[in-house]
Amino acid sequence: MAIVNDITVLSSGNKVFSSVLSKKQFFGVSVCVPKIVPDVRVRNRARFVEVKSTLQINLDEKNVYSSLDLDLDGILGFDVVTEKELKEKGFLGLRKTKLICTIGPACSSFEDLERLALGGMNVARLNMCHNTREWHRDVISNIKKLNEEKGFCISLMIDTEGSQMYMVDHGIGSSVKAEDGSIWLFTTERYEGSRPFTVQAYYEGFSEGINVGDELVIDGGMATFEVIEKDGSDLRCKCTDPGLLLPSAKISFWRNGKLVEKNVELPTLSTKDWADIDFGISEGVDFIAVSFVNEANDITLLKNYLSTKSSEFIKVLAKVESLESLKNLKDIVEASDGIMVARGDLGVQIPLEQIPTVQEAIVDICRQLNKPVIVASQLLESMVEYPTPTRAEVADVSEAVRQYADALMLSGESAIGSFGDKALSVLRMVSNRLELWSRAENKQRLLSQCQLGVSLPERIAEQICNCSVEMANNLGVDAIFVYTRHGNMASLLSRNRPNPPIFAFTDKSCTVKTLNLQWGIIPLLVELSEDMEDNIHRTFKLVKTSGMVKKGDVVLVVSDIIPSSSIHPSFQSIKVKTIV
Numbered sequence: 001m002a003i004v005n006d007i008t009v010l011s012s013g014n015k016v017f018s019s020v021l022s023k024k025q026f027f028g029v030s031v032c033v034p035k036i037v038p039d040v041r042v043r044n045r046a047r048f049v050e051v052k053s054t055l056q057i058n059l060d061e062k063n064v065y066s067s068l069d070l071d072l073d074g075i076l077g078f079d080v081v082t083e084k085e086l087k088e089k090g091f092l093g094l095r096k097t098k099l100i101c102t103i104g105p106a107c108s109s110f111e112d113l114e115r116l117a118l119g120g121m122n123v124a125r126l127n128m129c130h131n132t133r134e135w136h137r138d139v140i141s142n143i144k145k146l147n148e149e150k151g152f153c154i155s156l157m158i159d160t161e162g163s164q165m166y167m168v169d170h171g172i173g174s175s176v177k178a179e180d181g182s183i184w185l186f187t188t189e190r191y192e193g194s195r196p197f198t199v200q201a202y203y204e205g206f207s208e209g210i211n212v213g214d215e216l217v218i219d220g221g222m223a224t225f226e227v228i229e230k231d232g233s234d235l236r237c238k239c240t241d242p243g244l245l246l247p248s249a250k251i252s253f254w255r256n257g258k259l260v261e262k263n264v265e266l267p268t269l270s271t272k273d274w275a276d277i278d279f280g281i282s283e284g285v286d287f288i289a290v291s292f293v294n295e296a297n298d299i300t301l302l303k304n305y306l307s308t309k310s311s312e313f314i315k316v317l318a319k320v321e322s323l324e325s326l327k328n329l330k331d332i333v334e335a336s337d338g339i340m341v342a343r344g345d346l347g348v349q350i351p352l353e354q355i356p357t358v359q360e361a362i363v364d365i366c367r368q369l370n371k372p373v374i375v376a377s378q379l380l381e382s383m384v385e386y387p388t389p390t391r392a393e394v395a396d397v398s399e400a401v402r403q404y405a406d407a408l409m410l411s412g413e414s415a416i417g418s419f420g421d422k423a424l425s426v427l428r429m430v431s432n433r434l435e436l437w438s439r440a441e442n443k444q445r446l447l448s449q450c451q452l453g454v455s456l457p458e459r460i461a462e463q464i465c466n467c468s469v470e471m472a473n474n475l476g477v478d479a480i481f482v483y484t485r486h487g488n489m490a491s492l493l494s495r496n497r498p499n500p501p502i503f504a505f506t507d508k509s510c511t512v513k514t515l516n517l518q519w520g521i522i523p524l525l526v527e528l529s530e531d532m533e534d535n536i537h538r539t540f541k542l543v544k545t546s547g548m549v550k551k552g553d554v555v556l557v558v559s560d561i562i563p564s565s566s567i568h569p570s571f572q573s574i575k576v577k578t579i580v
């Protein structure tokens with residue numbers, strides 16, 4: 001072992017680990033030094049190691065590597081998965097669609113999470129409906145450990161429980177069959193164990209405003225009842241469409257083919273949700289997904305709360321899963337930092353056959369308004385039990401990718417299924433395939449773009465991004481490099497769904513974690529100065545050292561770094577550079 005400047009290098013087999021001992025704060029990055037030592041990687045937690053002098057590294061255990069001279073003047077914040085993909089498939093082979101996994105008992109150990117990370121998980125989702133905060137805390141700490149020690153770049157999302165009407169788990173652990181014509185009592189009375197033909201309904205006011213003759217639907221169609229009698233707050237119902245009553249099944253009411261909206265009566269953020277949000281803030285999560293959002297104000301309220309806690313960098317995603325949220329869609333999209341099309345509960349509130357078109361419309365409006373959008377629920381549902389997907393599921397995943405959703409999400413497939421890794425690889429392969437097809441067919445040419453910017457600088461940034469993507473596609477450049485503090489221009493570029501990948505260089509770790517969710521963006525943490533030429537010079541040197549680009553590669557460079565001292569009129573710029 002030898003201490004060299006501010007880096008300690010330890011060797012173990014032919015892997016080299018290092019830890020940084022300098023005054024600077026460093027975060028999750030890997031560096032590769034292929035030209036000097038084939039197969040040897042110095043993995044460390046450096047953000048940008050400024051080692052001006054030549055490094056002398058002596059590795060006692062491996063004499064062959066002793067006394068190496070490494071002339072590094074920086075380390076690039078590349079995560080291991082992208083680095084591997086880039087080496088194997090080149091720029092155009094990099095996957096654009098981002099992948100989210102819900103973490104549950106089937107994938108919560110460090111080893112399970114590492115497998116998902118290697119499989120391309122960009123964001124880990126913790127559903128606060130299930131399990132304890134201590135359990136979630138352990139998962140979060142494992143993810144942070146993977147990022148810090150193994151060079152991954154995984155963002156963290158918590159998903160609130162929200163309030164909705166559902167059946168209290170009747171305690172027998174399995175489903176009960178409701179036969180045609182059988183009479184059932186839906187009650188708010190609380191009792192232990194189970195009673196025949198009786199269902200405990202969660203939410204005291206569940207029967208308020210419900211009339212005899214209304215339909216009570218379980219889980220969006222699993223079973224249907226007709227209300228035949230009201231007894232106080234209890235409802236006596238006759239089964240008209242037999243089916244299964246699963247533990248915690250969801251309840252909705254319908255009258256003359258229309259949903260009786262009960263969701264609006266319930267608070268979007270309950271006392272438990274606020275406690276979970278505080279938990280998320282203290283654990284430093286990157287996204288909070290809010291369940292059962294009804295209106296834009298639900299989001300604004302939380303965003304205001306986050307700013308009073310100095311946590312405005314946490315992005316707030318609105319889950320579209322109620323009929324009310326569809327009525328207020330545009331306002332909700334504008335107020336939030338992104339959207340999740342939560343098809344599970346949405347299917348309880350709107351007829352199932354409407355889901356595909358509603359999804360397409362939501363994905364489109366999000367891209368227009370430059371907000372990331374996630375397509376979630378039942379993408380590969382059969383894989384909870386089986387190791388291969390159905391053909392219909394593959395078609396559904398393909399459709400979401402074809403629509404240019406930013407991200408796809410696994411729920412039960414990863415949380416409780418036996419084939420989480422396989423499900424993730426199906427998402428990965430289908431995404432790659434469809435992205436290739438869209439590119440070959442020039443599909444992104446058909447994407448329309450509305451003007452978002454109001455002020456002149458905003459409009460300039462938007463125009464630069466639109467034109468840059470057109471140029472990048474027409475010139476067939478290998479990559480787009482964007483220098484950005486808060487990710488604005490990176491996101492405007494992504495909105496145009498360009499052919500080449502977008503490498504976003506930022507000096508803010510929260511921007512890295514946010515951009516992780518967005519289509520086609522590979523965020524990289526580096527040090528940025530106000531001198532753009534210097535930024536470009538340094539990062540180009542870094543990407544060359546890392547083996548990321550080679551001589552002759554053409555890169556389109558875009559920047560939105562604003563010098564703080566004087567507002568330089570041309571702070572936003574486009575350049576096309578060939579690597580020399």
Ligand SMILES: Nc1ncnc2c1ncn2[C@@H]1O[C@H](COP(=O)(O)OP(=O)(O)OP(=O)(O)O)[C@@H](O)[C@H]1O
Pocket residue numbers: 102103104105127129130131159291344345411412415416
């Ligand atoms: N942290 C967890 N602990 C235990 N089980 C979990 C956990 N997270 C998810 N699950 C299980 O995985 C299933 C699918 O997860 P998912 O997040 O889609 O939940 P959900 O209950 O359908 O609710 P939501 O509408 O919020 O998504 C859940 O029904 C639950 O059984």
Ligand SMILES: CC(=O)C(=O)O
Pocket residue numbers: 291319321341342343344345346376377
């Ligand atoms: C993800 C989620 O909450 C749903 O599909 O209902």
Ligand SMILES: [K+]
Pocket residue numbers: 127128129159160161162291
């Ligand atoms: K939830």
Ligand SMILES: [Mg+2]
Pocket residue numbers: 291321342344345
């Ligand atoms: Mg839901």
